[in-house]
Amino acid sequence: MHPDVEILRAAIRVPTVADRDPALTDPEPFARLHELLAEHFPLLHAQLERVDLGDAAPRALLWRWAGASADRPVVLMAHQDVVPVTPDDPWTHDAFAADVVETPDGPAVWGRGTLDDKGQLVAICTAVERLLADGFEPAQDVWLSFGADEEVSGPSAPAAVAELARRGVEPWFVLDEGGAVAGQAFPGVSAPGAVIGSTEKGTTTLSLTVTGRGGHSSTPPTRAPAARLGRALWRLDRHQFGVNVPGPTVDLLRRLAGHLPLPLRALLAGATRTPPAVLGRALVAAGPETAAMARTTMVATTLVGAPAHNVIPARARAEVNLRIMPGESVAAAVEHVRAAVDDDEVVVDVVEANEPSPLSPTTEPEAQGAFALLERTVSAVFPEAVVTPYVMMAGTDSRTFTAICPRVYRFAPLRMSKEQRASIHSYDEHVHVAAWLEGVDWYVALLKGL
Numbered sequence: 001m002h003p004d005v006e007i008l009r010a011a012i013r014v015p016t017v018a019d020r021d022p023a024l025t026d027p028e029p030f031a032r033l034h035e036l037l038a039e040h041f042p043l044l045h046a047q048l049e050r051v052d053l054g055d056a057a058p059r060a061l062l063w064r065w066a067g068a069s070a071d072r073p074v075v076l077m078a079h080q081d082v083v084p085v086t087p088d089d090p091w092t093h094d095a096f097a098a099d100v101v102e103t104p105d106g107p108a109v110w111g112r113g114t115l116d117d118k119g120q121l122v123a124i125c126t127a128v129e130r131l132l133a134d135g136f137e138p139a140q141d142v143w144l145s146f147g148a149d150e151e152v153s154g155p156s157a158p159a160a161v162a163e164l165a166r167r168g169v170e171p172w173f174v175l176d177e178g179g180a181v182a183g184q185a186f187p188g189v190s191a192p193g194a195v196i197g198s199t200e201k202g203t204t205t206l207s208l209t210v211t212g213r214g215g216h217s218s219t220p221p222t223r224a225p226a227a228r229l230g231r232a233l234w235r236l237d238r239h240q241f242g243v244n245v246p247g248p249t250v251d252l253l254r255r256l257a258g259h260l261p262l263p264l265r266a267l268l269a270g271a272t273r274t275p276p277a278v279l280g281r282a283l284v285a286a287g288p289e290t291a292a293m294a295r296t297t298m299v300a301t302t303l304v305g306a307p308a309h310n311v312i313p314a315r316a317r318a319e320v321n322l323r324i325m326p327g328e329s330v331a332a333a334v335e336h337v338r339a340a341v342d343d344d345e346v347v348v349d350v351v352e353a354n355e356p357s358p359l360s361p362t363t364e365p366e367a368q369g370a371f372a373l374l375e376r377t378v379s380a381v382f383p384e385a386v387v388t389p390y391v392m393m394a395g396t397d398s399r400t401f402t403a404i405c406p407r408v409y410r411f412a413p414l415r416m417s418k419e420q421r422a423s424i425h426s427y428d429e430h431v432h433v434a435a436w437l438e439g440v441d442w443y444v445a446l447l448k449g450l
Contacts, residue, residue, distance in 0.1 A: 009111075011118045012114060013097065014096075044053055044132065060148050062160050065128065065142040068308055075173060081152070090427055100381075117150070123143075123414075143162070161404055175409050178412065195390040196375075197389070199326050202353075204356075206319060209346070210226075211347075214313055240298070246327055250391065292323065293393070296322060298424075371407070378442070414438075
């Protein structure tokens, strides 16, 4: 096995799971990961400046690689933490064993974090180490920001942003996880889509709570709290948000048009002239992935009721996760939910609120064209891919960096099938060895391209 892949496997074996309560996060796996990185990337640790973020984010990693100029610094991001593995998840191979498994597409490393997001973190470090060994100096300062609590919206990214702001660092662009070289991403398109997030939806969580008289299940009342809550969730499911097709999605459709079957080609080639409602309905009809590109989404995630099967809960509670489209707002989304529920007995509270991120430019003069640099680098390493901006549906640490940088992009240079994308935050997450090595090559090309 390639020695660089063995480093990835070693990182996957470390269960760096973060908790929303920092006191419940086990620090030992993070310390072990830091030791592993120091062991395998000695030049990075010797030649880059390590910035200590102190108590604000004790497990975060922030390095500065001094370049020939500090005028247009670049930030490359990834995160150390992973989501937990639950006993009910039917993993084919142990989630933290990092087994190498033969697949029809070649050997793959199996395990939690291969795609989200240690695969990207180790690929960045491997690229930097390789370039340092060659005596390479980047044209501009390069910052490596590896948070330790992205999955729980923790303090790592805000602390890194605060430190860069304190130093007066104004990045030319920031690149975090997000898009990928995605196969089967759009119905009818055989070429992979190299989708680069130029914005991301706002991640917001609401709680819906109903209280009432509990009691014994043998004498149920009408409209018990659980039933009332169930009706509220049914109403939300029946009253989805309207279609909203922002600029990056229109651009995506226009770029994909030439790769579509003839019946759809004319419609999407003229995406800039097609009414947004028509485009939106087509995307919604094409399936869940494309539907999420065309509207704010909401779905019930957690449900809490009685502690026993023969008890009517006096309090029933559900959490609803929303991903809010650019151009919309948390306040408007909350009002939509309350209007759809239409029940004063259902209390709607905001648990977590994040507005959609600003749009990052995708067409600029050459001197400022960070997106053009990403596009050229993708085309050099993945020549068959259709490069396009898109709206990132999930949330990333990079949204914090929009406070200090107008060009924030989200892209993982890894080939991912539809099955692989479905494994993120689920089971059987894996990355193909050849695809991961291509990802390392992509970061090398990007850093040289600066």
